[in-house]
Amino acid sequence: MQNPQQRWDTVILGAGAAGLMCAAEAGKRGRSVLLLEHGERAGRKILISGGGRCNFTNLDSKPANFLSENPHFAKSALSRYTPQDFVALVEKHRIPYHHKTLGQLFCDGSAQAIVTMLEAECREARVVVQGRTAVERVSRNADGFAVHTSAGVRLARTVVVATGGLSIPKMGATGIGYDIARAFGLRMVEPRAALVPLTLAGDALEHWAAIAGVSAEVTATVIPATKRRASAPIFREKLLFTHRGLSGPAVLQASSYREPGDSVRLDLAPGQQVFTPLLAPGARRDEASTSALLRAHVSQRLSDRWLRANAPPDWKNRSLEQMEATLHAWTLPIAGDEGFSKAEVTRGGVSTSDLDSTTMQARGVPGLAFIGEVVDVTGHLGGHNFQWAWASAVAAAAAL
Structure with a gap:
């Protein structure tokens, strides 16, 4: 040298x-x-x-x-x-x-x-x-x-x-x-x-930032803004709510496939039928029974917050079935990501x-x-x- x-x-x-x-x-x-x-x-x-x-x-x-x-x-x-x-x-x-x-x-x-x-x-x-x-x-x-x-x-x-x-x-x-x-x-x-936390904005950020620190095992995938793009893989790992949006391994994985305008789709109870007991003859159908069923799969804070945003308009079978479907295909619009620093x-x-x-x-x-x-x-x-x-x-x- x-x-x-x-x-x-x-x-x-x-x-x-x-x-x-x-x-x-x-x-x-x-x-x-x-x-x-x-x-x-x-x-x-x-x-x-x-x-x-x-x-x-x-x-x-x-x-x-x-x-x-x-x-x-x-x-x-x-x-x-x-x-x-x-x-x-x-x-x-x-x-x-x-x-x-x-x-x-x-x-x-x-x-x-x-x-x-x-x-x-x-x-x-x-x-x-x-x-x-x-x-x-x-x-x-x-x-x-x-x-x-x-x-x-x-x-x-x-x-x-x-x-x-x-x-x-x-x-x-x-x-x-x-x-x-x-x-x-x-x-x-x-x-x-890539492999970066995603951010929410507006009402979505205000609603979900309130449970920052809460996690859950989910499946996550990116939903392309245009049908011309191929579907992204589905990842089953942990989701973490943050003060700016979403993180955790499942979201980090999905983030690598995100393009501007895309959404993220989450399944909060993979492989489980959560609200099916409500459809049984004579089953009690109200907020308390719905909340109890969801809390068997996610934390109370997440359950309460999710039901507040996705409560059924009534207790008819069709509404309960739609709530079940939403739980397994819950879609959130993504504002962006936390950039190269994260x-x-x-x-x-x-x-x-x-x-x-x-x-x-x-x-x-x-x-x-x-x-x-x-x-x-x-x-x-x-x-x-x-x-x-x-x-x-x-x-x-x-x-x-």
Whole structure:
């Protein structure tokens, strides 16, 4: 590093999950690797993930768990580096972990264990890590690339962009990866907040913000504003009411499919017939009996608030059947979301139409690869985005 223009086989931009993994794998292949990080330390988003325990992969991760304009793009990388491959690495470093639910694997202790593991892999592979170095631009030269940084120019035969997306800007997120892609003529899919709380407005916000902090197990899906769009998946997890709208895993999952003007549809009692007893001959039909039935499935605060907004106009069979239907297809208009500051990941990014799915390199710019969140591949909640980081990193490293 004494010569600021020392030439490297590979310069990797960004020491997050994908960057660290790619650096270690490229170094193991005998490449000289420089890993640049604009922050003070590596893996900062890893450290805050999973409530500080890092949901580092998902045993059930598969292409169907990812969004992209090209739903087939991620198949190659995901098939060549599986969740079991990363688990083997975790076990090699003797990191205790556990299965929580829905295939999600977490560290028993701190997420720092994953960062320490990746840093150890980089040291073993003789990777040089340079922090506090902001990347300004990347240009081509006769022998490869010049990476222009706040600490001078770094020359490289190949460059890997692992700069992440725009989510959680307080952790240092920037759009430099997108700028580099545009500078080389690559197309972009508009970056948007994903896995993000949704907001309500007007009367809906005033009514439901009153029970902020209340949760329930539901199914949630996005209802497109136009019939020309395909239906979104249905997610069965927790819903959480907030002071601004809706959150919780079910809503975060659904949020990745939301477009402006869409609504969210909730089933507050999945698989259950709540009000059917009211239809029995001689059954008592009044507010008290209705409330008692609903409280068997959701909290009293949610029950009271929901019935206040959805009380039947009368106690006839048709009205009770309609209330049952509404409970299972309760639709709320969405005003927006809480933006990149609260988003776990960024949807969109460098278009997969301009990348080779085997090497992660730009089709028209050999030697320039994009991996991880900067690419238009976005995983569901639950460790899938980490699995994409590991898999895309390994795919890129194998081609360097």
